Amino acid sequence: MTQWLANVFRLGLKELSSLRADPVLILLIVYVFSFAVYSVATGAKLEVSNASVAYVDQDRSALTGRILGAILPPEFNPPQEIAANEVERVMDSGQFVFVLSFPPAFEADVLNNRKPQVQINVDATAMAQAGNGSVFLQHIIRTEVAKFVSGDDAATTLPIDLVVTSKFNPNLNSVWFSSVMQIINNITILSVLLTGAALIREREHGTIEHLLVMPVTPSEIMVAKIWANGLAIVVAAILSLWIVVQTILAVPIAGSIPLFIFGAVLYLVSVTGLGILLATFTTSMPQFGLLSLPVLVIMNLLSGSTTPMESMPVWLQNVMQLAPSTHFVAFSQAILYRGAGLEIVWPNMVVMVALSAVFFLVALKRFRVTMATVH
Known part of the structure; x- marks a missing residue:
């Protein structure tokens, strides 16, 4: 041995x-x-970073301006306006990962509780960024609409306290x-x-x-x-x-x-x-x-x-x-x-x-x- x-x-x-x-x-x-x-x-990187965003604003109201102003770096680049007939072209060419479309009379319909639709077009070829980014955009839109309707810029309250604790990687x-x-x-x-x-x-x-x-x-x-x-x-x-x-x-x-x-x-x-x-x-x-x-x-x-x-x-x-x-x-x-x-x-x-x-x-x-x- x-x-x-x-x-x-x-x-x-x-x-x-x-x-x-x-x-x-x-x-x-x-x-x-x-x-x-x-x-x-x-x-x-797996998280959303510098994602490109375009928008079609057929309402041009204070509410749409408020939503677009809340889309900020480092997650997103400043949103760029495009015409309605350019949506398919810019998505096909890969110029933008996200394209938002606000319909006419969007603000008025929100105030009258008509539940208007906001379309979010997502280039899902980048799956991680597309999935996380669409969740962020939905959260931004819901939050800004809720604040606008209530007239209170403070954080909106929910009937429950939702506490999320990220273990082992607090900043994700x-x-x-x-x-x-x-x-x-x-x-x-x-x-x-x-x-x-x-x-x-x-x-x-x-x-x-x-x-x-x-x-x-x-x-x-x-x-x-x-x-x-x-x-x-x-x-x-x-x-x-x-x-x-x-x-x-x-x-x-x-x-x-x-x-x-x-x-x-x-x-x-x-x-x-x-x-x-x-x-x-x-x-x-x-x-x-x-x-x-x-x-x-x-x-x-x-x-x-x-x-x-x-x-x-x-x-x-x-x-x-x-x-x-x-x-x-x-x-x-x-x-x-x-x-x-x-x-x-x-x-x-x-x-x-x-x-x-x-x-x-x-x-x-x-x-x-x-x-x-x-x-």
Whole structure:
């Protein structure tokens, strides 16, 4: 056992040396855990921001002016007036996300309780912005109409007190969500790519034959690749959480980072094993990339990191329970977003350990077959 551990350690140092000598992979790791996290967090916002609004005002009353004056930045750009016959054209060309249409005698009908209609045309190709923005516009219109009719500019009162408390993200800031999720997804992506690339690199450089004549076993080679590449990913993830997320983006981390890293290490055994498994079916980096792409896309999109698991069909939810990424995302969100402790996340950790063992054994079996074929 001592000799096995010594061989794994030395082979892992060789892997780290090979990684250090590959500037492309080093640049990829730095980019993925720095600029990619920052750019996605600040650029891909889910909330309404600077949405373009146009309006058709056939009433030109004080009420319509009041409503238009309440549509303000930063959610909306100042509304621009267009003619009634231009609505279809500006919507088709994508010039505006929202177009409001006020009918003639709108103010008079409101005062006489005739319930006039205000049309809100929404470009729903941008679904998140369209959905949230239309809700904001409806709220603005209702509020301003209620204030105008009552003659009181104070906040309108309801027969009940509705208290909404936003837990874990009080300002509903999408940067808090997307920055952390980007790191979680990048751990999955790089775990597969780095370990697979390490095996492909051995083949392309001809060093796999050198390993075969050495007194080492396939399990030692495989475990060495896992711990060396996993170490590089863990270090990069820690630095990204500290420098990019907490320092630059000022996103608070609610839970224990050591507990998150411990769970990430358990998870890395399965996804690095998956990377080696995929690499055994290919002979070059282009083939490996083409094989990995659909696997990574499915793992990320259906793991709960992009959309909630509850919104998926039940059968798909059951299938995705076999993917370690599903449990890692749930584990990471519970710790980093909600401050959960070991007493809450331990079931996810148990499942990750079980799936890691399965993936590792399957990858090891396939790796031994591949080594025997090369020999």
